[in-house]
Structures are given as C-alpha cells and as structure tokens.
Amino acid sequence: MAILITGAQGQLGRALRAALTDRVVAYGKAKLDITRLDVVRAAIDQLRPRIVINAAAFTRVDEAETTPEPAYRVNALGPRNLAVASAERAIPLLHISTDYVFDGRAERPYHEFDPVFPLSVYGLSKLAGEEAVRSLNPRHYIVRTAWLYHTLGRNFVTTMRELADRPQVQVVSDQYGSPTYAPHLAQALLRLLDSRAYGTYHIAGAGGTSRFELTRTLYRLLGLSTPVTPVAASAFPQAAPRPRYAVLTTLQDPTLVLPAWQDGLSAFVQAARSRQTGPQHPAS
C-alpha cells in the first residue's frame, strides 16, 4: 500500500518524495485539492493508502492577514477533510503545523505541552487545522516545524541568497526561530511514522538563532563577503505579526531531534552547489 502525500509540489512535499523509498502517490493541488471533501474521499477510497501525509498549506502569511478565507480553507478545512476521510478508513494522518501557533513571548524554547496563542491569521488557521485533526482522527501525528527552507522553493534562505549581490543587506536581529532544512525534516518524519506513537511533536533544526545570525552564517558558508547589518523588526513592518521568539524543542521524542540548524544550512549550501554544477533532479 502506498503513502499518499498532499501538497506534493511544495518544499516539504518535494523533500518527502525524494526521501521516501516506499511506494508513494504524491498529488499536487490540481490532482488533489484538500479543500474539497468529495475529492479527498475519492482519492483515499481509491488508493487505500497505508498513511496520509498532509504537506499542503496556505503559507503566504501576510496575504492571510488581508484575505483570511483562503487560508482557513486550506489550513483548517483541508486538514479537517483529510482527517474525516482517513478516519473513515482507519488510516493514520500525519499533518504539519507551525511555530506560529505560539505568541513568541517565551524566554525559553517551546515544547509540545506549552500553551498556544497565535498572533496572526495564518497561525490561527493552522491551529484550527491541528484541532480538527486531533478531534477527528485518533490515529494522528501533528508535527510543528519552523522556518522551513529548501533549495527548491521560495523561503527566507533562498531570498537572502538572492539579495547577496547588493552592496549590503539589512536583516532583522530581534526575531528568533529554528531554521529547518526540509530534507532533514522529511527524514525525521519517516522515523516518526516507524514509531507508531501518535500525538503532537516539535521537529525543527536544533538550536535557535536570529534571522541576522542565520544570514551571516549563510554568507560565510557561501564564501560571500556582503556586509550584513542588524536591524529591529519594526524597521520592516509586515501585515502579519511574527512571534519574537519561536524556537522549538521537544519533550515527546528526543530521537527525532534534527541536526543543528548550522548543519542544515551547510547541507543546503552543498545541495545548492551541486544543483548548479550537476544534473538536475526535480525532486531532490
């Protein structure tokens, strides 16, 4: 029986496709729109997968603030549909959530049992998705991750790499998080599935850092000398409030801890270099 992945064209969807050696059916939005219960039911009934992994999401955090409905459709209704249809067939569901369910006022890394308090529509919609999955399919894994990046995809790391040809870049130094290299997360998710221990997990690059430090480390690894200036988040007003400190840690399963965020960044730089020089692998 296959593993069914939704959101297959996204950063995590692609990383999962590359990591999985089992039979995989990976559907993008055109083939499996998770906001439609009839479509979700038909796919699950036809495939009878041994597990469903939901890597689909509405991730445009600032857009969600001004147009909340699409965010709720994909991030809340979508997981609800997947939970209903997978529960009907007693199939486990692995759903991905976010550090943005926290308000970022903590003074230490957040673990799985800390109270949630989203600041943004995106965070609220993701929390609603978590709650639907938790209540509708008892065979669930909910994995909160953070600051996800991949060589394939638009994210903070690829953006900072593109900006490096400027004379200097200014980067926020008062927002902290857990940068997570998508292929590292994909490997840990496979280990989690083997554990068969349902529940809520935090899986993100180990250690925490600021966006400023992340950028400095990226440029050092790339051998670039672009000057990086620290600035306050208030210098870059954004529609959606971000948690100030959203570093994640785990109490649930220490074997799922990812490599340090610096190692994730090194792996990203290596992968980016080999994509430039080597043959192109669409799902690597």
Ligand SMILES: NC(=O)c1ccc[n+]([C@@H]2O[C@H](COP(=O)([O-])OP(=O)(O)OC[C@H]3O[C@@H](n4cnc5c(N)ncnc54)[C@H](OP(=O)(O)O)[C@@H]3O)[C@@H](O)[C@H]2O)c1
């Ligand atoms: N990116 C981050 O920094 C971050 C941080 C913490 C947690 N997460 C979570 O990690 C997970 C994976 O994120 P990611 O960065 O891989 O996201 P991503 O690159 O934006 O991929 C999400 C994918 O879902 C697809 N999608 C959107 N609406 C859909 C629908 N109705 N049905 C099916 N597919 C749909 C998107 O297609 P279109 O692009 O065509 O809309 C996209 O291919 C998400 O749950 C996200 O909330 C991400």
